[in-house]
Amino acid sequence: MDVDFSNIKVVGFDADDTLWINETYFREAEERFAEFLEKFETKNKVDQELFKMEMKNLDIYGYGVKGFMLSMIESALELSNFTISQNTIAAILSLGKEMIEKPVELLPGVKEVLARLNDKYRLIVLTKGDLLDQERKLEKSGLSSYFHHVEVLSDKKENNYKNLLEHLEIELDEFLMIGNSLKSDVLPIINLGAKAVHVPFHTTWAHEELDRDVKLKNYLTLNGLSDILKYLN
Numbered sequence: 001m002d003v004d005f006s007n008i009k010v011v012g013f014d015a016d017d018t019l020w021i022n023e024t025y026f027r028e029a030e031e032r033f034a035e036f037l038e039k040f041e042t043k044n045k046v047d048q049e050l051f052k053m054e055m056k057n058l059d060i061y062g063y064g065v066k067g068f069m070l071s072m073i074e075s076a077l078e079l080s081n082f083t084i085s086q087n088t089i090a091a092i093l094s095l096g097k098e099m100i101e102k103p104v105e106l107l108p109g110v111k112e113v114l115a116r117l118n119d120k121y122r123l124i125v126l127t128k129g130d131l132l133d134q135e136r137k138l139e140k141s142g143l144s145s146y147f148h149h150v151e152v153l154s155d156k157k158e159n160n161y162k163n164l165l166e167h168l169e170i171e172l173d174e175f176l177m178i179g180n181s182l183k184s185d186v187l188p189i190i191n192l193g194a195k196a197v198h199v200p201f202h203t204t205w206a207h208e209e210l211d212r213d214v215k216l217k218n219y220l221t222l223n224g225l226s227d228i229l230k231y232l233n
C-alpha cells in the first residue's frame with residue numbers, strides 16, 4: 001500500500017524489538033522458569049499459567065522485568081501448591097536480575113537509520129515499560145544523542161499517544177510512528193489519523209498479538225528498519 005510520507009516532520013520509534021532485542025530475553029527466561037518448575041508441571045502449562053498471571057497483574061505492575069519477576073514468583077507458588085523451595089525463589093530473582101543486566105543488542109541498521117534521519121526529522125522514542133529499565137537500556141544503547149525526546153509511557157493506547165502528541169505540540173499529519181507491534185505501535189496511531197510503519201520482529205509476545213484480523217490502512221510493513229530510508233530521505 002502506498003502511504004504518503006511527504007508531510008512527515010517527526011518520527012517516533014518504539015524501542016523494544018524495534019531498536020534493540022527484548023522479547024528474545026523473555027522467551028529465554030520463560031524456558032528457564034519452566035525448567036525450575038518441571039517437577040510440578042509441563043512447560044506448556046507453566047507458560048500458560050505464567051502468561052495468565054502476567055495479564056492478571058498487568059494493571060498493578062505495568063510492563064517490564066520487575067513485574068515479570070513478581071509474576072514468576074506468584075506462578076511458582078501456585079503451580080507448586082506453595083511447596084516451591086526458597087532456593088528456587090532465589091533462582092527466579094536471579095533470573096530477573098540477569099535479564100535486567102543483559103547487554104543492549106541493537107537490531108540491524110538502527111544506527112545508520114537514526115544517523116541518516118536525524119538531520120531532517122525530529123526523532124523521538126515512545127516506549128512503554130518500566131522507567132528505570134528503559135532509561136538504562138537507552139543509555140547502554142548509545143543512541144540517546146539521536147533523539148529530541150524520550151517518553152516512557154505506562155501504556156500505548158490511543159489516548160496515551162494523543163496526550164503526548166498534544167503535549168509535544170506535534171501535528172498528527174506530521175507524525176510517523178515506527179514499531180514492531182501492530183497492536184501498540186500501529187493500530188492506535190492510524191486510528192488517531194497519523195501514519196505508522198510496522199517492522200515485525202521474529203518473536204511477538206502473546207499480549208501484543210492482535211485478537212482478530214484487523215484490516216488496517218495507512219501503514220506500511222517493512223522487512224527491516226533500514227528499508228525506511230527508501231521512503232524518508
Ligand SMILES: [Mg+2]
Nearest residue numbers: 014016017180
Ligand atoms: Mg516493541
